[in-house]
Amino acid sequence: MLTLSGIVKSYGERRVLDDVSFDVVPGRLTGFVGGNGAGKTTTMRIILGLLAVDGGQVTLGGAPLTPAVRRGFGYMPEERGLYPKMRVLEHIVYLARLHGFSREDATTRATAILERLGLGERLDDNIEALSLGNQQRAQIAAALVHDPEVLILDEPFSGLDPLAVDVVAGVLQERAAAGVSVLFSSHQLDVVERLCDDLVIIAGGAIRARGSRDELRAQHATRRFELLSSADAGWLRDEEGVEVVAFDGGYAVFDAADEAVAQRVLRSALERGDVASFSPQRPSLAEIFKAVIV
Amino acid sequence: MSAPVRTEAKAPTRPEATLTSLQGVWLVAEREIGGKLRSRSFQISTAILLLLALAGVLWSGFQAGGNEPTAIAATADARADLPGSADVEITEVADRAEAEALLRDGTVDAAVLSDPDSPVGVLILAESEAPDSLVALLSVAPSVELLDPDSASEAPMRYLLGVIFGVVFMMAAISFGSPITMSVIEEKQTRVVEILISAIPARVLLAGKVLGNAVLAIGQILLLITVSVIGLVVTGQTEVLQGLGAPIVWFAVFFLFGFLLLAAMFAAAGSLVSRQEDAGPTLSPVMWLTMIPYFLVLFVGDNPVAMAIMSYVPFSAPVAMPIRLFFGDAAWWEPLLSLAIMLASCLVVIVLGAKIYENSLLRMGARVKLGDALRG
Numbered sequence: 178m179l180t181l182s183g184i185v186k187s188y189g190e191r192r193v194l195d196d197v198s199f200d201v202v203p204g205r206l207t208g209f210v211g212g213n214g215a216g217k218t219t220t221m222r223i224i225l226g227l228l229a230v231d232g233g234q235v236t237l238g239g240a241p242l243t244p245a246v247r248r249g250f251g252y253m254p255e256e257r258g259l260y261p262k263m264r265v266l267e268h269i270v271y272l273a274r275l276h277g278f279s280r281e282d283a284t285t286r287a288t289a290i291l292e293r294l295g296l297g298e299r300l301d302d303n304i305e306a307l308s309l310g311n312q313q314r315a316q317i318a319a320a321l322v323h324d325p326e327v328l329i330l331d332e333p334f335s336g337l338d339p340l341a342v343d344v345v346a347g348v349l350q351e352r353a354a355a356g357v358s359v360l361f362s363s364h365q366l367d368v369v370e371r372l373c374d375d376l377v378i379i380a381g382g383a384i385r386a387r388g389s390r391d392e393l394r395a396q397h398a399t400r401r402f403e404l405l406s407s408a409d410a411g412w413l414r415d416e417e418g419v420e421v422v423a424f425d426g427g428y429a430v431f432d433a434a435d436e437a438v439a440q441r442v443l444r445s446a447l448e449r450g451d452v453a454s455f456s457p458q459r460p461s462l463a464e465i466f467k468a469v470i471v
Numbered sequence: 472m473s474a475p476v477r478t479e480a481k482a483p484t485r486p487e488a489t490l491t492s493l494q495g496v497w498l499v500a501e502r503e504i505g506g507k508l509r510s511r512s513f514q515i516s517t518a519i520l521l522l523l524a525l526a527g528v529l530w531s532g533f534q535a536g537g538n539e540p541t542a543i544a545a546t547a548d549a550r551a552d553l554p555g556s557a558d559v560e561i562t563e564v565a566d567r568a569e570a571e572a573l574l575r576d577g578t579v580d581a582a583v584l585s586d587p588d589s590p591v592g593v594l595i596l597a598e599s600e601a602p603d604s605l606v607a608l609l610s611v612a613p614s615v616e617l618l619d620p621d622s623a624s625e626a627p628m629r630y631l632l633g634v635i636f637g638v639v640f641m642m643a644a645i646s647f648g649s650p651i652t653m654s655v656i657e658e659k660q661t662r663v664v665e666i667l668i669s670a671i672p673a674r675v676l677l678a679g680k681v682l683g684n685a686v687l688a689i690g691q692i693l694l695l696i697t698v699s700v701i702g703l704v705v706t707g708q709t710e711v712l713q714g715l716g717a718p719i720v721w722f723a724v725f726f727l728f729g730f731l732l733l734a735a736m737f738a739a740a741g742s743l744v745s746r747q748e749d750a751g752p753t754l755s756p757v758m759w760l761t762m763i764p765y766f767l768v769l770f771v772g773d774n775p776v777a778m779a780i781m782s783y784v785p786f787s788a789p790v791a792m793p794i795r796l797f798f799g800d801a802a803w804w805e806p807l808l809s810l811a812i813m814l815a816s817c818l819v820v821i822v823l824g825a826k827i828y829e830n831s832l833l834r835m836g837a838r839v840k841l842g843d844a845l846r847g
Contacts, residue, residue, distance in 0.1 A: 258662030
């Protein structure tokens, strides 16, 4: 398990990370969410040892990270960079060889991961000849080719079309399922919501929320329910302990004072007509995000 | 769609030990060399360089062997006054009118007529300018006796060697050194350096870049020497080669270490900035260090004290020491001492260069101050 504890980082007078602590658990996808300038990239660069910390430490399995351990990590930097004049396959093979694979192994791996990411047709093209989305795929291949046990990906989904997002998401899930610790940042909250097992929310250099997605949802659950019934839902307004948020014929969204009120409303609704659906409204990640960063 | 690909990718086992520094250095060097050999501009500039060398050799061969005799016309009486010479080819004419006719139609370059008014007894008739060889032939010159004829004939050779060694060293250092700077900046600018540094130590990356470019530089020099030597042999100018063997070997040795010295500086200079546009100011001190020895050898090459000093200063030693060796000005131990100084400064500069490189490689944005880079 990759653990950050009490990470502090300042640029001059400005403190950009303040007591940042969280875990990245093997076998789980951890989403790292925050606004622009919240400290995501700085945190990731610190994990990779590209930046020095002013306090706190990063450990893997309890042991502080050494350069040798970090070399086993897979990293995709925020600002994309590969040699523009190198061919796609050649480039990924080169990176795999830098990680210590023989030329044959490196070629096998690079070909496999590039094909998996949908670049099988472009192996002999120069990097600079690829579209931005395809360069992005090559960049992901660069992070994955040496089979890292820890993956740190800064915005791996930015600039990808929905199909490519699915492919990359699939690859990341496979890696997680094989026991890799995966940390990735993203602005696309819907993707994070769909994909992540764990969430870390950062704002202004401080961690505002962390934990499993379901835990966070439960923590931020409101008593808001949605009712769709055949009868007009106007009666809800007179119900005790109920505050109607939206209302349209048989459709209503309301806040119930407690679980018992909600159950009572459901029973009443069934007495008045057919109920097509009755469900608690689960907070979306966007809602949790807005709730924790203010 | 999950399991099969993953197991396939797993097939080659993950190496237990990551690659050694040496392997890393060689991998980086290999990439530098491969990229350069493939680049069109490198192919073209190498071809131009080889053509220039070949043209130089052929031209000097042509100069040496191509002294065609001057065609002149002479009247019978004037001819008697002309000393015999291989430099002139004489056509006999009856009088001035016939000589003028031959001159005008270009058959001869000049005509010699007898002229009782002249102190030498002849008159040279030419169209617009009298051929120097002919004037010299007919002029009365005082007797000249040289006490030290060797040193006079040495001067042009000294100058020529200075130019050749100087140009080769400077061109190679600039044409292989500045690309190191550019490629360091490119790596910073495209951020590929973050990926590289997460795979290998910065020092390995630096060493690989320097080694790769050194191999290219030396390869190009060897190719140049080979082509020149073959050209000289084919055109029969073997006498130029005599005595040049040992200085060339010394030049190659000094060149190697001199280049490593400069290459480390070029790399360190590149690591200080993040954008190609900012390269100028950090690059110029290194450029000067590369060019100054060349100009010094040109301007003070005939001053033995200056040359002796320069043959020990690491930046000018690759040019100055081989020249001193060629003329036997240096004792046998001098190149060895100079080489030792060179090696020591090479080590110091490489260590400092690596420090600057490591400390500034990941600093983006404004130019990193040299002091900050050294402190880390």
